[in-house]
Amino acid sequence: MGNVLTIILQRLALGFLTLLVVSVVIFVAVNLLPGDFAQSILGQGATPESVAAIRRDLGLDQPMVTRYFSWLGGALQGDFGSSFAQASFANFTGSDSGAGSVAQQIAPRFANTMFLAAVSAAIAVPFALVLGVLAALYRNSVFDRATNIFTLSSISSPEFFLAYVLILFLAVLNPILPSVSNIFADMAFSDRLEKTLLPALTLTLVVTAHMMRMTRAAIINLLSSPYIEMARLKGMSPLRVIVRHALPNALAPIINVVAINLAYLITGVVVVEVVFVYPGIGQLFVDSVKFRDIPVVQACCLIFAAAYILLNLTADIMSILSNPRLRHPK
Amino acid sequence: MNGISRRGLLKTGVAAGVLGLSGMPLRAQSRGGKFTAGIGGANTSDSWDGRTHSDLFMIAAALGGVYDALTEVAADGSLQGELATSWEASPDAKVWTFNLRQGVTFHNGKAFGADDVIESLQMHVAEGSKSAAQPLVAAITEMRKITDHQVQFTLEAGNADFPYLLSDYHLLMYPAGQIEESIAKGIGTGLYEVVAFDPGVRFVGRRVADHYKGDSAGFFDEVELIAINDNTARMNALLTGQIDAVNRIDFRLEPLLRANPNVSIQEVTGNQHYTFPMLTQSAPFNDVNVRRALKYGVDRQEMVDKILLGHGKVGNDSPIGPANQYYHAEMEQLAYDPDRAKFHLKQAGLDSLNIDLSASNAAFEGAVDAAQLYQSSAAPAGININVIQEPADGYWSNVWLVKPFSASYWSGRSTEDWMFSSAYEAGVPWNDSQWDNARFQELLYSARAELDSDKRREQYYEMQQILRDDGGVVIPMFANFVQAISNRVVTPDVVGNTAQMDNNRMLERWSLA
Numbered sequence: 058m059g060n061v062l063t064i065i066l067q068r069l070a071l072g073f074l075t076l077l078v079v080s081v082v083i084f085v086a087v088n089l090l091p092g093d094f095a096q097s098i099l100g101q102g103a104t105p106e107s108v109a110a111i112r113r114d115l116g117l118d119q120p121m122v123t124r125y126f127s128w129l130g131g132a133l134q135g136d137f138g139s140s141f142a143q144a145s146f147a148n149f150t151g152s153d154s155g156a157g158s159v160a161q162q163i164a165p166r167f168a169n170t171m172f173l174a175a176v177s178a179a180i181a182v183p184f185a186l187v188l189g190v191l192a193a194l195y196r197n198s199v200f201d202r203a204t205n206i207f208t209l210s211s212i213s214s215p216e217f218f219l220a221y222v223l224i225l226f227l228a229v230l231n232p233i234l235p236s237v238s239n240i241f242a243d244m245a246f247s248d249r250l251e252k253t254l255l256p257a258l259t260l261t262l263v264v265t266a267h268m269m270r271m272t273r274a275a276i277i278n279l280l281s282s283p284y285i286e287m288a289r290l291k292g293m294s295p296l297r298v299i300v301r302h303a304l305p306n307a308l309a310p311i312i313n314v315v316a317i318n319l320a321y322l323i324t325g326v327v328v329v330e331v332v333f334v335y336p337g338i339g340q341l342f343v344d345s346v347k348f349r350d351i352p353v354v355q356a357c358c359l360i361f362a363a364a365y366i367l368l369n370l371t372a373d374i375m376s377i378l379s380n381p382r383l384r385h386p387k
Numbered sequence: 388m389n390g391i392s393r394r395g396l397l398k399t400g401v402a403a404g405v406l407g408l409s410g411m412p413l414r415a416q417s418r419g420g421k422f423t424a425g426i427g428g429a430n431t432s433d434s435w436d437g438r439t440h441s442d443l444f445m446i447a448a449a450l451g452g453v454y455d456a457l458t459e460v461a462a463d464g465s466l467q468g469e470l471a472t473s474w475e476a477s478p479d480a481k482v483w484t485f486n487l488r489q490g491v492t493f494h495n496g497k498a499f500g501a502d503d504v505i506e507s508l509q510m511h512v513a514e515g516s517k518s519a520a521q522p523l524v525a526a527i528t529e530m531r532k533i534t535d536h537q538v539q540f541t542l543e544a545g546n547a548d549f550p551y552l553l554s555d556y557h558l559l560m561y562p563a564g565q566i567e568e569s570i571a572k573g574i575g576t577g578l579y580e581v582v583a584f585d586p587g588v589r590f591v592g593r594r595v596a597d598h599y600k601g602d603s604a605g606f607f608d609e610v611e612l613i614a615i616n617d618n619t620a621r622m623n624a625l626l627t628g629q630i631d632a633v634n635r636i637d638f639r640l641e642p643l644l645r646a647n648p649n650v651s652i653q654e655v656t657g658n659q660h661y662t663f664p665m666l667t668q669s670a671p672f673n674d675v676n677v678r679r680a681l682k683y684g685v686d687r688q689e690m691v692d693k694i695l696l697g698h699g700k701v702g703n704d705s706p707i708g709p710a711n712q713y714y715h716a717e718m719e720q721l722a723y724d725p726d727r728a729k730f731h732l733k734q735a736g737l738d739s740l741n742i743d744l745s746a747s748n749a750a751f752e753g754a755v756d757a758a759q760l761y762q763s764s765a766a767p768a769g770i771n772i773n774v775i776q777e778p779a780d781g782y783w784s785n786v787w788l789v790k791p792f793s794a795s796y797w798s799g800r801s802t803e804d805w806m807f808s809s810a811y812e813a814g815v816p817w818n819d820s821q822w823d824n825a826r827f828q829e830l831l832y833s834a835r836a837e838l839d840s841d842k843r844r845e846q847y848y849e850m851q852q853i854l855r856d857d858g859g860v861v862i863p864m865f866a867n868f869v870q871a872i873s874n875r876v877v878t879p880d881v882v883g884n885t886a887q888m889d890n891n892r893m894l895e896r897w898s899l900a
Contacts, residue, residue, distance in 0.1 A: 091780045229623070341431055
C-alpha cells in the first residue's frame, strides 16, 4: 500500500502547484477586464475622487505584482483576505467588524452548493449506473435506444433550457415543486430538500448521459471477453453475468467519469443557481466577477480547482484499489 | 390632499403629523398575513448602511421597512411627516425648524430624539464618507438641538425644498451612539424589525407590535423580500404563486403575465427617463444649432414603441416628469422633423454632420438598439451617427461624462430643484452635458429659495423651455415603472410614481386581501 501513499503525496503536491498557477491566471484575467471594483461599485455615481478614495482604501492603487504577492502571503497562512464589497462598507462605518472576511462570506454559500451537489449526486449516480447496466443488458433493444436518445438530448440541451422545461412541467403546469429555491440556514431538512429538488433534477439530466454511456460502453466492451463467455456457459443469468462479473472489471473507467461529473456538480452550477435563485457559490461568484471583487473570485476559483483536483485524485486511487493488478504490482 | 396645498403644507407642516398618523386610508385594509416579494436589484454587497443604498432591494427593506426618515412622500406626491411631525421655515427658507415625533423608540428600546437626527445626518457629511446623499446635506451649515424633540437646520442658501430632501432614502435615522451596531443588525424605528437578513439573498421582517404608525400602515405580520435578479425566475416565482409581488417586469413578458388571472399588472409613469447627453463645451455640440438639429432628428415615438414597447411616453428634452409638481405638460412637444433638422444644420453652417454615439446596455436596457434607431432617423437630415457599442463594464467611468455623445439614464427626482441641481446646474459633477446657461442658472437659484408656489411654477416652466430649446441632453423617452402583484395583495387606489413599488414603500402601504 506504500505505493498508493506515494502516489497520493505526489498528486497532492502537483495539485498544490496547479492551484498556484490557477490563482495567477485568475488574478491576471480579472485585472485584464475593463473597470475595477471602485468603478463597478460606484456605477453612475463614480467621481474621480471617490474612485481614488476606494482604490486607496483597498490598496488597488498598488502595482499588480505587489497586490498578488500580498494576497498570496495571506492565503498561504490561511487568510484569504476580506471581500472588497464588505471591506468597503467597513470603511463606511469606520470599523472592521471582521464580518467581511472571504471565508465567512463563502462558507454558507459553499455549504449550500455542496448540499445541492450531494442531492444531485444521490439521484444522478445510481440513476445513471442502473440505466447503464440495463442498457448494456438489453443492448440494441428499444429500451437501449430510447435511453440513449433521452440522455443524449438532455446533455445536448443548454442547462437553462432544461431548467425552464422542468419548471414548466413541474412548477407551472403541475404545481408540484417550487420554482424558486430560496433556501436558508435554519430551514427544516424536508423543506430544504423540496426546494432543492428542481435544481438537482436539472443537474441530474445534465450529468446522467456521460456516466450512463460510459457504464454501458465499459460493460459491453468486456462482454466479448473469454471469462464472460465462460460465465455464460456455466448457465448464469445475463443480469448476474453483468453485475457480478463484468461490472467489477469495468469500475475503473466508470469511477473516472463519475468523479469528473461530481466535480462538475460543484463547479458547473452557475447557470442553474441563477435560474433557480439558489444561494450557492455560483451566484456569489457571478456577483463577485461583476464587481471585480478579486479576493472572493480567487477563493471561488481555488475551491472549483481544488474540487477537480481532489475528485480526480480520488478517482485514480479508487481505480487502483478496484484493480488487483495495480493494487499488488509485481 | 383635499384643501391643503402642497406648498402650504411644506412651509408650515403643522397638519403633517396628523396626516402621517391617519394616513387617509382610501380603502379598508386589514392587518395580518405574510407578504413575500421577489425583488430584482440586490447584491451580496448590500448592508443596512443607508449611504450605500442604490437599488430597490435595500431601499424597500430599509426606508420601506426597518428604518424611517424625517419626512415621507405620500403616494399622491405630497409631503408628509414621518419622524418629524411639523416644520417651519424662516422667510428666506434658510433656517428650518423641525418638530420631532414624541414617544418613538428604536427596535432596541432606545428613545428617538434630536441627537439621533443630528448624528444620522452627520454620517453623510463626514470626511471621506462616500455617501451618495452628500450633496443633499452638504448645504447644511449648522444643526442645532433646541429641545429633545426639536432640531434647527441652517442652510448655506435658501431652499424651499429642504423638507423634501429629507425624505431621501439615504437619509435614514439611526440611534445616536449606536450607529455601527444599528448598521450591523438593522436597528431602526420602522414598522418591521429584522428577523433575518442575508445580503443579496433575503430579508425577513416582523411587524413591530406597538408602532407609532398604529393601524394606518404596516398591515403585514411578516414580510419577506427574496433577491431574484433574473427576470425569468422572478416572473416564474410570481406565476407559480411562490411570491406575491415582483418589480421590474420585462416588457416582452408582460402580455404573458396579463393573461394569467391570478396576477395583475401595475403600471405608473414617473420621472424615470432615458437620455443621450452631449458634451456642450466642445465642438460640434457647443453650437446650439447642432443641438437643435439633433433634437429634431430623433423619432421619439418610434423609440417609445420599439424600445419601451409602448410602456412609456415621449420626452421633451426636460427631465421633469409627470411625478413632479411643476411639470410643464402643455409645453409644445418636439417632433421628428428631418427637414427642420437640416435647416438647423444649415444655420450651423454645415451640410452634413458626422458624429459618434457611444452606447451600452449598461446605460439602459435597449440603449444600443435606441442608438441604432437614432442613427436611422437622423440620416435623412444629413446627420450621420456612427454607433459605437461600448463594453458594459466600466461604462459609467469610461464612457459617460467622457465621450462627447453617449447614452445614459436618470431615475428622476421628486422635486425640480433636486433634479436640476443634480444634472443641469453648471459645474456639478453629474452635469453630463457640461451645460452652462446663464438664464437657467439665475432661475435655478431664485426658484430654489422661492416659497410662493405660483412664482415658482412660472420659473420652473421657463427652465423647462430653456432645456428643451437650448439644453445639451436629448431625452427621447420616459419609461414607466411596470410591476405585478398577485390577487392576494390589496394596494391603495393611488400607487406612488416617484419610484418602483409604491415609492419603495410596498411593505408599509400594501396589505393582503
